[in-house]
Amino acid sequence: xxxxxxxxxxxxxxxxxxxxxxxxxxxxxxxxxxxxxxxxxxxxxxxxxxxxxxxxxxxxxxxxxxxxxxxxxxxxxxxxxxxxxxxxxxxxxxxxxxxxxxxxxxxxxxxxxxxxxxxxxxxxxxxxxxxxxxxxxxxxxxxxxxxxxxxxxxxxxxxxxxxxxxxxxx
Amino acid sequence: xxxxxxxxxxxxxxxxxxxxxxxxxxxxxxxxxxxxxxxxxxxxxxxxxxxxxxxxxxxxxxxxxxxxxxxxxxxxxxxxxxxxxxxxxxxxxxxxxxxxxxxxxxxxxxxxxxxxxxxxxxxxxxxxxxxxxxxxxxxxxxxxxxxxxxxxxxxxxxxxxxxxxxxxxxxxxxxxxxxxxxxxxxxxxxxxx
Numbered sequence: 001x002x003x004x005x006x007x008x009x010x011x012x013x014x015x016x017x018x019x020x021x022x023x024x025x026x027x028x029x030x031x032x033x034x035x036x037x038x039x040x041x042x043x044x045x046x047x048x049x050x051x052x053x054x055x056x057x058x059x060x061x062x063x064x065x066x067x068x069x070x071x072x073x074x075x076x077x078x079x080x081x082x083x084x085x086x087x088x089x090x091x092x093x094x095x096x097x098x099x100x101x102x103x104x105x106x107x108x109x110x111x112x113x114x115x116x117x118x119x120x121x122x123x124x125x126x127x128x129x130x131x132x133x134x135x136x137x138x139x140x141x142x143x144x145x146x147x148x149x150x151x152x153x154x155x156x157x158x159x160x161x162x163x164x165x166x167x168x169x170x
Numbered sequence: 171x172x173x174x175x176x177x178x179x180x181x182x183x184x185x186x187x188x189x190x191x192x193x194x195x196x197x198x199x200x201x202x203x204x205x206x207x208x209x210x211x212x213x214x215x216x217x218x219x220x221x222x223x224x225x226x227x228x229x230x231x232x233x234x235x236x237x238x239x240x241x242x243x244x245x246x247x248x249x250x251x252x253x254x255x256x257x258x259x260x261x262x263x264x265x266x267x268x269x270x271x272x273x274x275x276x277x278x279x280x281x282x283x284x285x286x287x288x289x290x291x292x293x294x295x296x297x298x299x300x301x302x303x304x305x306x307x308x309x310x311x312x313x314x315x316x317x318x319x320x321x322x323x324x325x326x327x328x329x330x331x332x333x334x335x336x337x338x339x340x341x342x343x344x345x346x347x348x349x350x351x352x353x354x355x356x357x358x359x360x361x362x363x
Contacts (some may be wrong), residue, residue, distance in 0.1 A: 010341045019322070048348060051297055052316045057201040058208050068196050068225045070330060072189065078232040080185050086190050 007031055012042055021154050177233045177241040177346060184232055190231075196225055199242065202318055203249050207307040210253035212302055220256050224249040232290065243320060301352035309341035315340055 007028055014020035031038055082162045171199035177198075183191035203224060228248050235244055301309045307329075314325050322333040322340075329336065 008303075009345065013341050013344065014337070020225075048351075049343075051293055052312065052344075055294060055297060055301075055316065057317055058205040058217075060200055060221060061214075062205040064200060064204070064257050065193060065196050066220070068222050069189075069193050070230045071226050072192055072223065074338075075226065075230055077187060077189065078229060081314060113319060137240075 007038060009041070009045070012045055015042075016045060173189055175219050178237060181232060181237075181241065186230075187202070192229055195241075199245055201223075202242075202313075203245065204315065206246060206310055207253050209301070209313050210257055210306040216260075220253050221249070223256075224252045227252060240320075240324065243317065243324045245320065246314065246320070250328050253306070253310075267277055296351060296353055296354050297347075300354055302348045304343065306349060307339070308346055309348060311336070311340055311343050312347060 011020065011024060012027060015025060020028065032042055177195065180191045180195050183333070184195075200221065204217055204221045207220035207224070208214065211217045211220060216286050222243070231248075235241065301312065304312070311325070312328070314320055314328065315322075318325075323337045326333045326336045331339070
């Protein structure tokens with residue numbers, strides 16, 4: 001009988017909705033077996049829950065669908081987002097942006113004087129920059145480029161062969 | 171699952187240019203959309219306005235609908251937002267005197283039916299009146315939980331809360347609804363509920 005007072009309505013609702021955890025579920029089920037008062041409360045909530053489940057949805061007027069379709073017909077037809085955004089436009093914008101950036105960078109580097117002069121001290125970056133531009137540095141860059149190129153080619157060929165296999169299976 | 175597939179097929183048809191397919195989607199969801207709108211507006215004309223607005227908004231944004239989601243969840247989110255905006259615009263007080271007046275109007279009950287059926291019908295009409303007396307948030311939550319077949323998580327997505335918050339809010343809404351029912355039915359409520 002004591003359990004009746006320990007179990008709140010909130011716990012009972014969770015039990016009815018099936019959202020209580022296993023421990024709570026077992027505790028309530030056990031309490032329901034032993035308390036008549038709790039059973040009454042439970043049945044009352046269950047009846048309320050059943051009534052709510054049986055409630056009918058409201059119906060709009062008969063002309064509702066027609067009115068919606070009339071308004072829809074004057075709107076622009078929707079299209080899937082991927083159709084709406086043409087990937088070629090994105091690539092063109094990207095290419096234009098990259099070319100402009102490269103152009104600005106090339107122009108800036110070609111017209112810059114890397115030397116900094118001051119009355120206190122002089123920094124000559126021109127000579128130090130050229131010092132690193134030797135044959136071995138170029139080879140390292142070239143090797144890295146070739147490695148990246150080979151990795152890219154490998155990925156591309158793998159994708160193509162996977163696609164071929166998929167098409168063959170279909 | 172069948173329902174979801176069919177909704178998706180209809181959406182694809184609309185996106186492919188068959189506008190008439192949207193009419194089937196409207197037909198299928200109009201009752202719930204209208205009921206949800208009615209929970210906010212408490213007025214049939216305004217509810218139709220909100221429901222219509224929601225369907226048109228959904229149509230315009232159909233291209234952005236993610237096919238891995240449920241169409242109903244997406245559509246009800248639109249209805250919820252549209253109704254909230256409508257309420258904000260109208261600055262509608264959900265517990266105005268009009269609601270009290272409506273609560274006093276007891277609808278006509280059909281005659282010639284057996285007593286149990288009449289009693290049950292009365293219970294549902296009282297329940298509807300009690301729902302009307304609730305705030306928009308409470309009544310919409312109850313409607314979504316009982317009539318939309320949405321999970322607590324999906325309702326959470328619509329109202330912008332997590333499932334646990336929805337659970338707590340739902341409990342409070344049901345408690346308030348029970349209180350309203352008791353208020354309407356007085357002593358009889360104990361026998362009828």
